[in-house]
Amino acid sequence: MHRIAIVGGGTGGTVLANRLASELQTEIADGNVEVRLITADPNHVYKPTFLYVPFGKKTVDDAKRPIEELVDRRVTLTIDEVTDVDTDQNRLSLADRTTSLRYDQLVLATGANLEPEAVPGLAEGAHHFYGPDGAERLRDELADFTEGHLVLSVVGVPHMCPAAPVEFPLMVDDWLRERGRREDVEISYTYPINRAHGLESVADWATDLFEERDITLETFFNVDEVDPDAEVVETVEGTELEYDLLVAIPPHRGSDLVIDAGLGEDGWVDVDRHTLEATAAEDVYAIGDVADVPTSKAGSVAHYEAGVVADRIASRARGQTPTAIYDGKTVCFLEAGMDEATFIEFTYGEEPYVREPSKPLHWTKLGYNESYWLTARGLL
Amino acid sequence: MTDTDDPDVTIDSKDASCPGPLMDLIGKVKTLDAGTVVELQTTERNSTTDVPEWLEEAGHDLVEIEERDDYWSIYLEVN
Numbered sequence: 001m002h003r004i005a006i007v008g009g010g011t012g013g014t015v016l017a018n019r020l021a022s023e024l025q026t027e028i029a030d031g032n033v034e035v036r037l038i039t040a041d042p043n044h045v046y047k048p049t050f051l052y053v054p055f056g057k058k059t060v061d062d063a064k065r066p067i068e069e070l071v072d073r074r075v076t077l078t079i080d081e082v083t084d085v086d087t088d089q090n091r092l093s094l095a096d097r098t099t100s101l102r103y104d105q106l107v108l109a110t111g112a113n114l115e116p117e118a119v120p121g122l123a124e125g126a127h128h129f130y131g132p133d134g135a136e137r138l139r140d141e142l143a144d145f146t147e148g149h150l151v152l153s154v155v156g157v158p159h160m161c162p163a164a165p166v167e168f169p170l171m172v173d174d175w176l177r178e179r180g181r182r183e184d185v186e187i188s189y190t191y192p193i194n195r196a197h198g199l200e201s202v203a204d205w206a207t208d209l210f211e212e213r214d215i216t217l218e219t220f221f222n223v224d225e226v227d228p229d230a231e232v233v234e235t236v237e238g239t240e241l242e243y244d245l246l247v248a249i250p251p252h253r254g255s256d257l258v259i260d261a262g263l264g265e266d267g268w269v270d271v272d273r274h275t276l277e278a279t280a281a282e283d284v285y286a287i288g289d290v291a292d293v294p295t296s297k298a299g300s301v302a303h304y305e306a307g308v309v310a311d312r313i314a315s316r317a318r319g320q321t322p323t324a325i326y327d328g329k330t331v332c333f334l335e336a337g338m339d340e341a342t343f344i345e346f347t348y349g350e351e352p353y354v355r356e357p358s359k360p361l362h363w364t365k366l367g368y369n370e371s372y373w374l375t376a377r378g379l380l
Numbered sequence: 381m382t383d384t385d386d387p388d389v390t391i392d393s394k395d396a397s398c399p400g401p402l403m404d405l406i407g408k409v410k411t412l413d414a415g416t417v418v419e420l421q422t423t424e425r426n427s428t429t430d431v432p433e434w435l436e437e438a439g440h441d442l443v444e445i446e447e448r449d450d451y452w453s454i455y456l457e458v459n
Contacts, residue, residue: 157403192406193399194433220437222406236410237438294397349397 002033002317003102005092007082007257008109009039009067011046011376012288012302016107018378019310021072024317028074033317036101037071038092040081044070045132046372048299051164053135054142055175055338060132070376085261087281105283105313108269109306110257112160112289112297116250119155125228126153126248129168130160141245142172147184148244153233154191155223156251157198160289162296165189165249166197166206167335173213174337187214188241190221190233202334202344205354209336223248252297254290268292273348274325276309285309293328294348300331303375333365341365384444384455387419388412394423394451401427402434405456409440412458417443420454428452 004020006013017037027033049063071077084093085106092101114130116123127138150172154165169189176182189196189210195203196210196217210217222236226246233241254267263269263278269286270279273293278284286292287309288302295301304326311324328348335341336357343361344352355361374380391408393401401422409418420431431454432442443455 157399193402194430194437198399220434224410236406237434294395294400 001031002027002104004033004035004105004107004313004317005101005103006035006037006107006109007039007085007092008111008288008290009037009041009044010109010111010288010302011299012111012306013037013039013107013109014044014067014070014376015303015378016109016287016306016310017075018070018072018376019306020313021074022378023310023314025074027317034076035074036076036078037067038078038080038082038094038101039067040079040095042067042079044376046299046369046376047130048161048164048369048372050129050131050135051161051167051171051335053132054129054138055171056139056143060136063132065373070373072378082257085257085263085284087261087263087278087284090283103283105285105316107285107287107309107313108255108258108263108278108290109286109288109302110255110290112252112254114250115156115253116248118251118253119223119226121226121228122155122223122248122250125226125231125233126155126246126250128248128250129164130250138247142175145185145245146181149186149188149242150245150247151188151190151233151241151243152247152249153189153221153223154249156249157192158297159249159252160297161332162198162298163202163332163334165191166202168247169215170206170209170213170336171338173215174339178338186216188216188218188243190218190223190241192220192222194219199344199346199352201351201354205342252289258290264292273328275312275322276305276326285313293326295328295330295346296332298330298332300329304329333361333368335362335365384417384419384446384453387417387455389416390419390421392421393427394421396422396424398424398426399430400424402430405431406434406438409438409458414459416458418456418458420456421451422454423451425452427454431456 043064052058081095128134197203287305312322315322341362346352
C-alpha cells in the first residue's frame, strides 16, 4: 500500500485530494494506494468571501461548507489536528489518537495564520476582513461610520490575497459614495515599501486610481505600534497617522508544525519553486500559502500547485519519474469598486498587465466565487 | 578592519523576490540596537535602490553596496 497523506483542508489540500482520487482511481480501487486528507476543521472555508462581508454583500456562512461534501468518496477523510511531522520516520502524530500515521508521500497545505498580536496595539485598535469574526465586526463598524478618517494599512507582508488591500479602499470609496457619505470620510492607504503594491504594475494602476478617487497614499509605512486610546498609528520610520477607523492587513505567520519539523525556520516550508518538494526532507511537498515560493499567497497559486503536485505524486505512486513542474502561474481578480473589476495573470519573474476595469469582469469574479465549489471538488 | 568585513548581523535574502529583501531588513532592524552593522544579501536588483531609499526615510546609514558574483551585499548601520 502506497500511502499519500495531505495535511490541510483549504483550497490546496482539497483540490489535491480530489485530483489524486481521480488520477489514481484504479490504484485506489485495487487497494494499492490510499489518499488521506487530514484537516482539523470539518468545514472548508473560501476566504475571498470575507472581502464582501463588511459591505453586506456576503455572510460568513457563505464562505464555508462541510468538507465531507466536497471531498471525493475515494479519499480517506480524517478530521483531526496533526501535532508532529517526523520526516525521518515518515510519520505523523495526531492530536486525538494514540497511534501515528505512516506516509510514503506527504503534502503540507496548512496555510497561513493571522498574527495581529505581533504588533503592539494592533489587535485592540484595528479591524480586518481576513477572517469571519473580523469581517463581521468590520461590517458592524462600517455600517455606523458616517464621518472621519478611514485608514487601510498593510501591516504584514507577505499576506493572503495580495489584491485585497488594494481592493478594499476602492470598494469602500464606491460604497460610501453610493450612500452619500464619501465627502465626510477621508480615506488613506498605507504600504510598507516605496510604492502602493509589491507588483509594480499593480502599484502603478492603484496609484492612478487612488489619485482619481481622492484616496491618500502613504508609502514606506511600516507599523511599529498602534495606540488604540489615542487612535494613532506609529511607524518604524517615525511618522504618526491619526485614524477614526483603522482596517489593517495583519502580520501573517506560517506554522509551528513546519518549524518543529525542521522544514522552514519561519513557519513557511522551504521548497524547490518548480517541483514544490521540501528542501530539508525527502517525500515531502508543500503547496498553497505555507509553501515559500516567490509569488503571491493566493488561492489560484494553491490551485495550480495542487495540479502539479497531483501529477508528480501520481507518477511516483506508479513508479514513474515525475515531470510536472510549477511555473509560478498566478491569477488574481481585482475589484476596482462595487461593480467593476480587472484581473491579472503572471508567472515567476513576469510583470502582469493590468487591464481596464469593467463591469463584465466584476460579474465574472462574482461568478467564479460561486463556481469555486466546483474548483474545490477538482472539477474546474 | 572595516565595518563591512565583520558585520554584526547578516540577513540572507538571496532568491527572495521584491519586496522580500526589504521586508526582511525592516523586520530585523526593528529588533536591533543603534550602532549595529547589518549586511543584507540580496539577488534582487531593485533592492539596491529600494533599500537605500528606505534607509534615508527611516534615518539609518547606508555604509556600502558591494556587488558579488551572484548577489549584492548591502551594508548599513542602525541609528
